[in-house]
Amino acid sequence: MSSAHVSNAVSNDQPLADRRTAVLVTGAGGEMGHGLIHALAARDPECAIVGLDLRPADDSIGALCAETLTGDVRDTHLLEHLAGRYRFGHVFHLAAMLSSSAERAPLLAYDVNVGGTMNLLRLAIAERERTGRMPMVVLPSTIAVYGLSSLAAKAVAGTITEDEFLEPRTMYGCNKLASEHLGRYFNDHHGQFESDTPGSLDFRSIRFPGIISAETLPTGGTTDYGPEMLHAAAQGHDYTCFVRADSQLPFMTMPEAIRAILELTDAPRSSLTRSAYNVRSFAPTAEELADAIRARYPDLKVVFDPTPGRQLIVDGWPADVDDAVARADWGWSPTHTLDSALDDYLIPGLKAHYGIV
Numbered sequence: 001m002s003s004a005h006v007s008n009a010v011s012n013d014q015p016l017a018d019r020r021t022a023v024l025v026t027g028a029g030g031e032m033g034h035g036l037i038h039a040l041a042a043r044d045p046e047c048a049i050v051g052l053d054l055r056p057a058d059d060s061i062g063a064l065c066a067e068t069l070t071g072d073v074r075d076t077h078l079l080e081h082l083a084g085r086y087r088f089g090h091v092f093h094l095a096a097m098l099s100s101s102a103e104r105a106p107l108l109a110y111d112v113n114v115g116g117t118m119n120l121l122r123l124a125i126a127e128r129e130r131t132g133r134m135p136m137v138v139l140p141s142t143i144a145v146y147g148l149s150s151l152a153a154k155a156v157a158g159t160i161t162e163d164e165f166l167e168p169r170t171m172y173g174c175n176k177l178a179s180e181h182l183g184r185y186f187n188d189h190h191g192q193f194e195s196d197t198p199g200s201l202d203f204r205s206i207r208f209p210g211i212i213s214a215e216t217l218p219t220g221g222t223t224d225y226g227p228e229m230l231h232a233a234a235q236g237h238d239y240t241c242f243v244r245a246d247s248q249l250p251f252m253t254m255p256e257a258i259r260a261i262l263e264l265t266d267a268p269r270s271s272l273t274r275s276a277y278n279v280r281s282f283a284p285t286a287e288e289l290a291d292a293i294r295a296r297y298p299d300l301k302v303v304f305d306p307t308p309g310r311q312l313i314v315d316g317w318p319a320d321v322d323d324a325v326a327r328a329d330w331g332w333s334p335t336h337t338l339d340s341a342l343d344d345y346l347i348p349g350l351k352a353h354y355g356i357v
């Protein structure tokens with residue numbers, strides 16, 4: 001075990017031996033938190049889940065968690081208090097400010113997205129120091145870690161691999177890339193002065209594309225035009241799209257994103273060759289997305305009225321990403337095309353969600 005302590009004082013609320021083994025989910029009330037908590041509870045009803053979110057947990061999450069807390073990932077006292085009561089073998093650190101929100105408040109975004117990640121890494125390292133067990137920290141990262149310098153560069157780049165174009169042009173992308181590197185450092189190198197086998201935790205990360213859920217809508221992201229357009233159609237509303245019709249980005253559905261997290265979590269550590277992986281399912285332009293939705297909701301009217309700032313962000317993100325390493329290392333395989341995502345999951349889910357028969 002490393003002796004390069006990074007933890008602050010540890011809470012003495014409870015004798016260490018009495019701490020209950022649990023899984024910590026930050027951002028528990030968010031879109032991904034909902035999906036992940038339901039999936040974790042479904043596959044192991046005995047799993048003690050502790051949910052943390054800025055907002056009070058809703059009933060559907062509360063019912064599945066051993067405990068839910070309303071609090072901030074910047075609050076180290078809260079995290080130390082939690083670590084004094086639970087032995088966290090897995091930490092799913094989902095809490096973050098998404099790209100458009102982060103661009104409007106970059107310094108706050110740094111505190112939440114990088115400071116928050118460091119606090120969760122510190123919690124996991126403290127666990128290692130106390131028990132010798134290697135906790136796993138899973139971080140959703142993003143296509144925002146990539147930065148294409150122009151639309152022409154985006155067109156030339158096409159589908160990109162994990163090690164290309166890592167010059168993010170948004171605060172969110174900088175935050176997530178920094179968080180990936182911090183995780184990789186603590187996974188590979190922490191304690192290298194004291195040990196021949198450095199590394200204090202098991203850090204795994206997925207660079208998600210835009211995610212579309214039938215049940216929830218994102219807040220503050222820049223891929224939000226995808227889910228917003230679809231939910232508008234399902235409710236019989238028109239939609240004003242904040243990017244140009246030719247804007248292309250990769251997307252996937254929320255159940256596929258949750259499956260990816262669980263598959264990466266379950267993968268043997270020895271099979272992983274990197275700490276951050278691309279995944280994707282389909283990569284339509286905004287117009288192709290609108291056409292596919294209109295084929296199912298013929299009344300949908302979409303007006304493309306780009307917002308300059310958000311358009312700039314989308315123009316700097318890749319048109320598509322190469323998920324070959326995830327396929328090779330942990331068996332990732334997307335199940336959906338855009339059409340099958342709509343027909344098999346999104347439209348039935350939207351009908352149930354909005355009570356449309």
Ligand code: SER
Pocket residue numbers: 098099100141142143144172208209210211220221222223224
């Ligand atoms: N969905 C995120 C956002 O738009 C990108 O990963 O901020």
